[in-house]
Amino acid sequence: MGKVLMKGNEVIAEAAVHVGCKYFFGYPITPQSELVAYMARRLPEVGGIFLQAESEIAAINMVYGAASTGVRVMTSSSSPGFSLKQEGISYLVGAELPAVICNIVRGGPGLGNIQPAQSDYFQVTKGGGHGDYNIPVLAPASLQEIVELTEAAFDIADRYRTPVILMGDGMLGQMMEPVEFKERSEQEKTEKAWATTGTRGDGGPRIITSLELDAEGLEKRNWSLQQKFALIKENEVRYESYQTEDADYIMVAFGTVARITMNAINKARKNGIKVGLIRPISLWPFPEKPFIETRDQVKAYISVEMSAGQMIEDVRLAVNGHAPVDFYGRTGGVVPTQEEIYEKIITIAGGVSV
Amino acid sequence: MLEEIIIAGFGGQGVMSMGQLLAYAGMLEGKGVSWLPSYGPEQRGGTANCAVVISDEPVGSPLVTMPSTAIVLNNPSFDKFEPKVRPGGLLIINSSLVVRNSDRKDLKIIELTATDVANDLGNARVANMILLGAFLEQTKIVTEDSVIESLKKVLSEDKHHLLDINKQALKKGASLVKVAIS
Amino acid sequence: MTMKTVFKKTSGLTDKPTHYCPGCTHGIIHRMVAEVLEEMDILEDTIGVASVGCSVLSYEYFNCDMTQAAHGRAPAVATGVKRVLPNRFVFTYQGDGDLASIGISEVIHAAARGENITVIFVNNAIYGMTGGQMAPTTLIGQKTATTPFGRDASLQGSPIKVCEMIATLDGAAYIERVSSHDVPHIQKAKKAIRKAFKTQKKGLGFSMVEVLSTCPTNWGLDPAESLEWVKDSMVPVYPLGVYKNKEGGEN
Numbered sequence: 001m002g003k004v005l006m007k008g009n010e011v012i013a014e015a016a017v018h019v020g021c022k023y024f025f026g027y028p029i030t031p032q033s034e035l036v037a038y039m040a041r042r043l044p045e046v047g048g049i050f051l052q053a054e055s056e057i058a059a060i061n062m063v064y065g066a067a068s069t070g071v072r073v074m075t076s077s078s079s080p081g082f083s084l085k086q087e088g089i090s091y092l093v094g095a096e097l098p099a100v101i102c103n104i105v106r107g108g109p110g111l112g113n114i115q116p117a118q119s120d121y122f123q124v125t126k127g128g129g130h131g132d133y134n135i136p137v138l139a140p141a142s143l144q145e146i147v148e149l150t151e152a153a154f155d156i157a158d159r160y161r162t163p164v165i166l167m168g169d170g171m172l173g174q175m176m177e178p179v180e181f182k183e184r185s186e187q188e189k190t191e192k193a194w195a196t197t198g199t200r201g202d203g204g205p206r207i208i209t210s211l212e213l214d215a216e217g218l219e220k221r222n223w224s225l226q227q228k229f230a231l232i233k234e235n236e237v238r239y240e241s242y243q244t245e246d247a248d249y250i251m252v253a254f255g256t257v258a259r260i261t262m263n264a265i266n267k268a269r270k271n272g273i274k275v276g277l278i279r280p281i282s283l284w285p286f287p288e289k290p291f292i293e294t295r296d297q298v299k300a301y302i303s304v305e306m307s308a309g310q311m312i313e314d315v316r317l318a319v320n321g322h323a324p325v326d327f328y329g330r331t332g333g334v335v336p337t338q339e340e341i342y343e344k345i346i347t348i349a350g351g352v353s354v
Numbered sequence: 355m356l357e358e359i360i361i362a363g364f365g366g367q368g369v370m371s372m373g374q375l376l377a378y379a380g381m382l383e384g385k386g387v388s389w390l391p392s393y394g395p396e397q398r399g400g401t402a403n404c405a406v407v408i409s410d411e412p413v414g415s416p417l418v419t420m421p422s423t424a425i426v427l428n429n430p431s432f433d434k435f436e437p438k439v440r441p442g443g444l445l446i447i448n449s450s451l452v453v454r455n456s457d458r459k460d461l462k463i464i465e466l467t468a469t470d471v472a473n474d475l476g477n478a479r480v481a482n483m484i485l486l487g488a489f490l491e492q493t494k495i496v497t498e499d500s501v502i503e504s505l506k507k508v509l510s511e512d513k514h515h516l517l518d519i520n521k522q523a524l525k526k527g528a529s530l531v532k533v534a535i536s
Numbered sequence: 537m538t539m540k541t542v543f544k545k546t547s548g549l550t551d552k553p554t555h556y557c558p559g560c561t562h563g564i565i566h567r568m569v570a571e572v573l574e575e576m577d578i579l580e581d582t583i584g585v586a587s588v589g590c591s592v593l594s595y596e597y598f599n600c601d602m603t604q605a606a607h608g609r610a611p612a613v614a615t616g617v618k619r620v621l622p623n624r625f626v627f628t629y630q631g632d633g634d635l636a637s638i639g640i641s642e643v644i645h646a647a648a649r650g651e652n653i654t655v656i657f658v659n660n661a662i663y664g665m666t667g668g669q670m671a672p673t674t675l676i677g678q679k680t681a682t683t684p685f686g687r688d689a690s691l692q693g694s695p696i697k698v699c700e701m702i703a704t705l706d707g708a709a710y711i712e713r714v715s716s717h718d719v720p721h722i723q724k725a726k727k728a729i730r731k732a733f734k735t736q737k738k739g740l741g742f743s744m745v746e747v748l749s750t751c752p753t754n755w756g757l758d759p760a761e762s763l764e765w766v767k768d769s770m771v772p773v774y775p776l777g778v779y780k781n782k783e784g785g786e787n
Contacts, residue, residue, distance in 0.1 A: 005389070023619065023620060051615070053612065054645035055641060058641070058645065061642070062612050062619070064605070064609075064616060065603065065612065065618075065620075066619065068613070068616070073616070174390065175390040176389040196583050197583070197601065197621060197624070199580045205601050206602075207601075208602070209604035210604065211604055256416070256417070259413075259414050259415045266414070339420065
C-alpha cells in the first residue's frame, strides 16, 4: 500500500485497526469526532464492534469490560470528555488492563473551546485520576508518527498490562498529510492468561479487580505497580534531538508545537544562533537523558507549549538546576507562530532570563 | 522549494477541496505536503480557509501565518489575509466577488473574475479550479497532470462526469494568467 | 448403609464465607443466581460483573469469571464484555445505590440498547456499605443516616421505581420484581432469575430481576422484623410482578 492523504483523526483510527484493534467505544466531541465516525464505518469491515456510548464515562467502562476479555480496545475523546474518563482510567490501572485512550486536546479549563491546546499535560503525565500511578503517554508530531505510535501504544499496553494515552491536539487531528501503513515485520503477541472469558476449558475462575481492602495488601500491590512503572521508565522513553550537539540554546517542545518550533530554529540557525530542539515523544516517561547530556553545555532551555506552562516543570526536574529554563507559551487554543517563537529565541539569545 | 499557501473563501466555494487537491498532487510528485483546515469558530464570519504547505523537504510547521501565496475568494478573506502575505509573495483574487483593491506594492497580484468565467463555462462551482489553474501556471509548483490525477482520486465515482469541466476550468485559469502576464 | 444426599451446596458459589450481616438476604440471592447458572450448565460460560456497595466482594463468592466495575458502571462494563463475547453469559449484580443512583444512566442505556445481558438488582431501600444513607429507593418517611427525620418527598423526592421505568424501553426483554422475604417468594424469585438468563440465552435482549431485600443492620431491625418490613412496607411501594415479558409465556 502506497502513501495516502488522510486526516490525523482518521489516521489514528486506521492505525489502530491496522494493529488489530477491533473494538471501539466512544462518544462524539470536537475536535476528534472524525475518529469516532471513521471507526463506525471501518470496524464492521474487519468484523469488529463500534459502539457509541451514552457518555464518556460509559465508554471508558465499556473499554474496561472489553479489555478484561483480553482484546485490543480503544476509546478517544477531547479534554472535557477525557476528564470524564479519569475514573475509568484509574480503574484500568488498578485492575491492570491494557487499553489505548486517545486525547485530542482542546482549550480549557471547563468547556473552554475546540481549538488546539496542550493544557492537559499535567492531567496525562501526573496520573489524572485517583491513586498512585502513571500512564505511558505518547505524543506524535506528524501523521506518519501517529501510525508508528498508535502501534507502539497497543504493544506497550499489552506488554505491561496498562492503559496507554495517545495525545495530540486539534491541529494534529484535523490536518492532512501523506501516510503509509506498512506491513509490520513482527507482530507482537502477548499471552493474556489473566483474561476473564468464562472458565470452560481453562481452569478455575479468574477475577479482574482493583479492590484490595487490606492496607498492607494494597501497599504490596502498589509497590508491584511501581516496579512496573520503573520498568516502563527504563524501556519506553522516546524522544528526538534536533541540532543539539553544538547548541547554546535548546528549545523543548512536543507534538505539533515542536514542528512550528523547528521552523523557528531553522531560521535562527540561518542567522547564526546555535539553537536546537529536544522533542519528548513519550511525555511519561519523560526523557531525562537528553537533558543530562546537554545541561552542562547549554546556556538555557526554553520550553514552548500550548499551555500556561506545564511541561516546563518536567524540564526543570530534568535540568535539575544546571541551567536556566525559560518559557514561551500560548494558551486557550491560540497556536504559537514560528515568528513569535523566533522572536523569543532572539530575546533569550540576547539576554537570558530565569 | 517551500511554498506556504492559504486558500480562503466562503464555505461551499470549494476552498478546502482546492487545498486537498494541491496537497494530493504534491504527494503524487513525492513532495512533502500538509493540509490544515480552519475549524470551529474560526470559520464564522465568512472565512473558511486551509493552509497547504508543499516542500522539497518533509514539512515542518503545517501552520501558515505568513503565506507565500494567498488565494482569496471573498471580501472577508481578502481583509484577513491580504495583509499577511509575505513581501514578494503572490495574491490571487477572485475579483468577481472581491471588491477591494490591494495597495501593497511588494506583492505579485493576479485578479481574475473567476466566478464570471466559471458561469461562462456553465458551472459557477468551478471558480475554484480557475483560480487553482492560475496559481499552477504562475508557480509551477505541481503539474496540471498531477492535479487532474488527484481529482480522479478525490472525486467519488459518481462525480467523475465532472472531471471534464474541472479540467477545462484549470486550463482556462492557466490561459488567463498567461494573458495577464503578457 | 449409605447416606442419601438430600442437599448439596451449589457449585456456583465458592467456599469462601460471605461477609454479609446476619439477616441480610444477599446470601440467598447469590445462591439463587449461582444455582440457576449451575442448573442451566452455563457456569463455565459466564462472566459476572460485581458492582460497588455491600456486594462489591461478590466476585469472591461466585464461582465463575468475575470482573469488578466502578460504582454504577457495571452495565457499561458488562456491555464491553458481552460485545466481545456475544456467546457468553454476562450478568451484573448491583445494589440500589449503585444501580438506581450513580448508575441509573448506564442501566437505562444498556436496557435501551437491548444489551443481551442480565441485571440482578438488589433493592433494600438503603445504602448498606457506607452506613445506612438514603438511596433513591428509600421509602417516604424512612429514616436513614442522611434523612434523620424520615424521607420527605418535598425535600428528597420520591422513590424511583426502576422496573416500571425500564419496562418502558423497547430494548428491555424481561423485567420482573420479586422479593426475598419468605420461602414462596424466594422460589418465585429463582424462577424469575432463571427466566432472565433464559432470555439472554435466546438473545432476546436486556433482562433484569429486581429483588427486594433486607438490611437489618441499617434499618435497626432484627432479621425477622426485617423480613416483615419488606412484606409490609416495601412491597406496597414496589409491587411484585412481571413488568415486561417480550417473549410471553410463563417463567
